[in-house]
Every structure is written in structure tokens, then in C-alpha cells.
Amino acid sequence: MSEEIWDPGLQSERTRLAWVRTAVALSSGGLGAMGLSARHALPLAVVVTFVPAALCGAALLLRTRTRFRRVQEALHGGRPVDAGLDALFAWLGTLSVAAGALAFVLALA
Numbered sequence: 001m002s003e004e005i006w007d008p009g010l011q012s013e014r015t016r017l018a019w020v021r022t023a024v025a026l027s028s029g030g031l032g033a034m035g036l037s038a039r040h041a042l043p044l045a046v047v048v049t050f051v052p053a054a055l056c057g058a059a060l061l062l063r064t065r066t067r068f069r070r071v072q073e074a075l076h077g078g079r080p081v082d083a084g085l086d087a088l089f090a091w092l093g094t095l096s097v098a099a100g101a102l103a104f105v106l107a108l109a
Contacts, residue, residue: 012068012072012075016071019060019067020061020064022057022060023060024057026053026056026057026090027053027057027058027060027061028057029050029053029054029057029097030050030054030055030056030057030093030096030100033053033100034047034050034051034054037050037100042108045103046104049096050096052093052096053093053096053100055093056089056096057093060086060089063085067086
């Protein structure tokens with residue numbers, strides 16, 4: 001008896017919404033942190049550390065439709081889901097936020 005990968009529930013839709021939330025958090029968080037850093041007149045190097053977060057979030061948001069379509073096709077076709085590039089964007093954006101937060105705190109200290 002083979003295991004069925006596809007479940008008729010809404011798991012893929014919830015996953016899509018989670019990716020959208022991640023993308024929006026990265027892009028808006030990156031833009032907000034850049035604005036906050038600029039308002040505090042911190043060095044340009046601190047402001048720029050948040051740029052990759054905003055760009056990664058924007059890239060994830062733009063890729064939402066294709067990612068969802070790929071996931072649906074993989075699940076219906078019984079193939080494994082590959083989110084490598086999207087996971088890399090999310091990881092780089094998160095790393096950028098962490099580095100920017102550290103630079104922000106050190107610049108204010």
C-alpha cells in the first residue's frame with residue numbers, strides 16, 4: 001500500500017499564507033528599520049544593512065504565485081516539494097535583520 005502525499009485539506013494554502021506573512025514581515029521590517037536608522041542619523045552602513053531584508057521580502061512576495069503553483073503540482077504529482085531558493089531568500093533576509101539590529105544597537109551605544 002503506497003502512502004498518499006496529497007491531503008485534500010488546506011495545508012498548502014496555509015503554507016502559502018505563511019510565506020506571504022514572512023515576505024511582508026521581511027520587506028516592511030527592512031523598510032521600517034531603514035527609516036528608523038535614518039531618523040536617528042545613524043551611519044549609512046547601519047541603514048544599508050537592512051536593504052537585503054527588504055529586497056528578500058519583496059522577492060519572496062513576487063514569487064508567491066509561482067511557488068504555490070509548483071507546490072500544488074508537486075503534491076498532486078507525488079513529487080517532493082523543493083523550496084530551496086525561497087528558503088535561501090528567507091534565510092538571507094532574516095540574517096540581514098539580525099546583522100542590522102546588531103549594527104543598530106552598537107551604533108546607539
